[in-house]
Amino acid sequence: MDQTTLNYIVVGLSFALYFGIAIWARAGSTGEFYAAGRGVPPVMNGMATAADWMSAASFISMAGLIAFTGYDNSTFLMGWTGGYVLLAMLLAPYLRKFGKYTVPEFIGDRFYSQTARIVAVICLIVASITYVIGQMTGVGVTFARFLEVDVTTGLLIGSTVVFFYAVLGGMKGITYTQVAQYVVLITAYTIPAIFISLALTGNAIPSLGLFSEHTASGQPLLAKLDQIVTDLGFASYTGHHSNTLNMVLFTMSLMIGTAGLPHVIIRFFTVPKVADARWSAGWALVFIALLYLTAPAVGAMARLNIMDTIQTGEVGSPEGNLAYENRPQWFKNWELTGLLSFEDKNGDGRIQFYNDKNADFAAKAQEFGWNGNELNVNRDILVLANPEIAQLPGWVIALVAAGGLAAALSTAAGLLLAISSAISHDLIKSVFNPGISEKGELLAARLAMTGAIIVATWLGLNPPGFAAQTVALAFGLAAASIFPALMMGIFSKRVNSTGAIFGMLTGLILTVGYVFTYLGMFFIPGTNLLPNTPDAWLFGISPASFGTIGAIFNFAVAYLVSMQTAEPPQEIQDLVESVRIPRGAGAAVDH
Amino acid sequence: MSNENATEAGKAYWKANLALIRNSLIIWALSSFGMGILFRPLLSGIKVGGTDLGFWFAQQGSILVFLVLIFFYAWRMNKLDRQFGVEE
Numbered sequence: 066m067d068q069t070t071l072n073y074i075v076v077g078l079s080f081a082l083y084f085g086i087a088i089w090a091r092a093g094s095t096g097e098f099y100a101a102g103r104g105v106p107p108v109m110n111g112m113a114t115a116a117d118w119m120s121a122a123s124f125i126s127m128a129g130l131i132a133f134t135g136y137d138n139s140t141f142l143m144g145w146t147g148g149y150v151l152l153a154m155l156l157a158p159y160l161r162k163f164g165k166y167t168v169p170e171f172i173g174d175r176f177y178s179q180t181a182r183i184v185a186v187i188c189l190i191v192a193s194i195t196y197v198i199g200q201m202t203g204v205g206v207t208f209a210r211f212l213e214v215d216v217t218t219g220l221l222i223g224s225t226v227v228f229f230y231a232v233l234g235g236m237k238g239i240t241y242t243q244v245a246q247y248v249v250l251i252t253a254y255t256i257p258a259i260f261i262s263l264a265l266t267g268n269a270i271p272s273l274g275l276f277s278e279h280t281a282s283g284q285p286l287l288a289k290l291d292q293i294v295t296d297l298g299f300a301s302y303t304g305h306h307s308n309t310l311n312m313v314l315f316t317m318s319l320m321i322g323t324a325g326l327p328h329v330i331i332r333f334f335t336v337p338k339v340a341d342a343r344w345s346a347g348w349a350l351v352f353i354a355l356l357y358l359t360a361p362a363v364g365a366m367a368r369l370n371i372m373d374t375i376q377t378g379e380v381g382s383p384e385g386n387l388a389y390e391n392r393p394q395w396f397k398n399w400e401l402t403g404l405l406s407f408e409d410k411n412g413d414g415r416i417q418f419y420n421d422k423n424a425d426f427a428a429k430a431q432e433f434g435w436n437g438n439e440l441n442v443n444r445d446i447l448v449l450a451n452p453e454i455a456q457l458p459g460w461v462i463a464l465v466a467a468g469g470l471a472a473a474l475s476t477a478a479g480l481l482l483a484i485s486s487a488i489s490h491d492l493i494k495s496v497f498n499p500g501i502s503e504k505g506e507l508l509a510a511r512l513a514m515t516g517a518i519i520v521a522t523w524l525g526l527n528p529p530g531f532a533a534q535t536v537a538l539a540f541g542l543a544a545a546s547i548f549p550a551l552m553m554g555i556f557s558k559r560v561n562s563t564g565a566i567f568g569m570l571t572g573l574i575l576t577v578g579y580v581f582t583y584l585g586m587f588f589i590p591g592t593n594l595l596p597n598t599p600d601a602w603l604f605g606i607s608p609a610s611f612g613t614i615g616a617i618f619n620f621a622v623a624y625l626v627s628m629q630t631a632e633p634p635q636e637i638q639d640l641v642e643s644v645r646i647p648r649g650a651g652a653a654v655d656h
Numbered sequence: 657m658s659n660e661n662a663t664e665a666g667k668a669y670w671k672a673n674l675a676l677i678r679n680s681l682i683i684w685a686l687s688s689f690g691m692g693i694l695f696r697p698l699l700s701g702i703k704v705g706g707t708d709l710g711f712w713f714a715q716q717g718s719i720l721v722f723l724v725l726i727f728f729y730a731w732r733m734n735k736l737d738r739q740f741g742v743e744e
Contacts, residue, residue: 131715136711136714136715139692139711139714139715142714142715142718142719143688143692143714143718143719146718146719146722147684147688147718147722149722149726150680150681150684150722150725150726153726153729153730154677154680154681154726154729155677158733272716275705275715275716276704276705276706276707276712277705284706285705285706285707286705286706287705287706287707287711288706288707289706291706291707303706303707303708303711305696309693309694312693313689313693313694316688316689316693317689338744339737339744340730340733340734340737340743340744343726343729343730343733343734344727344730346726346730347723347726347727347730350719350722350723350726351723354719354720354723357719358716358719358720361715361716642666645666645670645673646666646669646742647737647742647743647744648737648741648742648743648744649744
């Protein structure tokens with residue numbers, strides 16, 4: 066059986082499973098559509114949250130981000146997990162106690178203001194739409210590489226699957242599909258990692274292998290990697306090369322952005338009790354950590370593998386580099402996608418892969434007769450190419466394809482639910498048609514979901530050129546506007562509607578303004594006021610790290626404005642008292 | 657229990673929660689921003705598998721600490737809920 070057929074079988078089986086769950090877990094009421102009837106056990110919700118949270122970026126890109134930068138990109142590991150501590154202690158239990166369906170609904174009720182609710186809806190929609198584009202392109206790329214269909218067909222198939230279980234089942238269908246998708250994605254991620262770790266270090270647990278001895282050289286793996294990359298003029302893998310302030314702020318932005326992302330928060334509305342919301346955050350991090358502890362090992366080992374494949378002998382010796390005609394099969398497979406490319410700049414028929422931007426290394430390169438770096442590796446191919454590089458059997462490759470799709474589809478579904486419930490519940494039910502019946506709202510929710518899927522698919526087919534950069538905006542918005550508003554709503558009785566609105570708008574405008582200053586107005590190339598380089602950044606703070614600063618301003622403005630204006634009415638202060646105490650969550654469920 | 661007593665208990669419960677959150681977040685920050693980034697140069701003498709302790713904290717240690725923190729918090733809070741009689 067050839068590889069493509071095998072890929073079709075494994076991906077087809079996983080899709081059949083999702084369809085089966087969709088038919089079984091249909092939603093009959095708005096409570097089921099928005100919050101899965103609040104009957105999801107904590108461990109299962111933890112698993113669903115892990116799939117909801119781990120996107121195409123976590124599955125496909127993160128190991129590559131770490132592999133080609135090393136220590137400096139540890140920010141992603143700490144940032145994307147540390148947010149769960151904040152969720153567990155500062156947001157999830159209280160919002161579960163509040164017992165409504167959407168994040169803007171809490172903001173609207175707590176700050177007794179439709180304006181606050183609408184500002185929250187806008188932040189939610191912008192953050193979620195920008196996020197969903199990345200998932201859709203991830204689906205397209207995976208289909209194109211493994212199932213040999215064009216990106217358009219791949220995307221349409223993916224959207225149809227999501228349409229089926231998200232529109233039928235709402236949160237209920239999405240939850241149980243996400244549980245299945247988690248199992249698929251973690252298996253697909255772990256198996257190749259175990260084999261690679263065994264091959265390089267003899268240790269079957271990749272996260273231990275990372276700190277073990279590299280069998281072939283007898284040196285510690287990380288020491289060996291440092292040596293190989295510095296010999297070729299790259300920055301050392303374990304060294305700290307970036308601006309420390311920026312590293313701290315970026316990690317913090319990812320943490321508070323994670324805690325403020327609505328599609329993650331609403332997952333905690335589905336558990337039966339406040340205590341379950343606390344446990345559930347812990348379980349979510351357990352399931353996330355299984356991948357996040359493996360990713361840095363995959364990154365380091367894949368980098369070592371690639372360097373070893375290309376630099377077969379001593380650096381600088383005429384026979385030291387891989388001859389292009391002897392390149393392995395996986396190399397040829399990925400060349401077809403354009404994500405891996407070779408250009409023989411010095412005409413010697415061999416591949417030179419080194420850092421040609423390092424001025425100190427330039428003299429050496431010239432002496433070797435090297436004429437510039439000849440290999441371009443897209444960092445996104447590392448995880449997908451891993452099983453081929455490690456020469457694993459065909460079914461593992463097929464599993465990785467199914468895993469990449471599971472990661473992208475599960476996150477897309479969670480985002481689409483956040484968007485559609487904001488439209489049907491926060492806009493239609495609350496603003497435009499408060500008299501709408503339960504049945505009418507359920508239909509509106511399904512139509513909003515359909516609309517959101519069509520928009521997301523269209524954006525996936527016509528990705529704006531700035532797709533990659535918008536992630537900075539999604540986290541920035543969640544960090545600078547949503548997280549502080551939620552936290553103040555719970556931890557302060559004094560912050561009032563005026564303060565909260567001014568605070569959110571300040572965080573929003575400052576963050577968007579800073580991002581647009583360096584990345585262009587609405588990301589249109591050439592409209593940036595300042596070049597997007599570390600020298601031009603204010604105090605060396607990158608646009609992606611600015612969410613932390615926006616959040617600080619949000620807190621400060623909200624507090625100062627609240628102090629100058631009247632305190633919230635008594636019933637709001639009572640509401641704050643009640644969300645702080647678990648007892649009575651059952652009663653709060655009913656509208 | 658009279659209403660006044662309930663309010664007093666509610667205040668003490670919230671105070672205990674805030675103290676627990678504060679202590680947890682100090683450890684949260686120390687294990688990531690502290691050990692993983694800012695204090696890494698001070699810890700460079702402690703070698704772990706070909707690199708130093710700070711690198712381990714940045715790539716694995718902080719995540720393990722986060723896990724312990726959340727489960728500890730959930731366990732303590734559920735106990736406090738019962739102690740102050742505010743559990744569901």
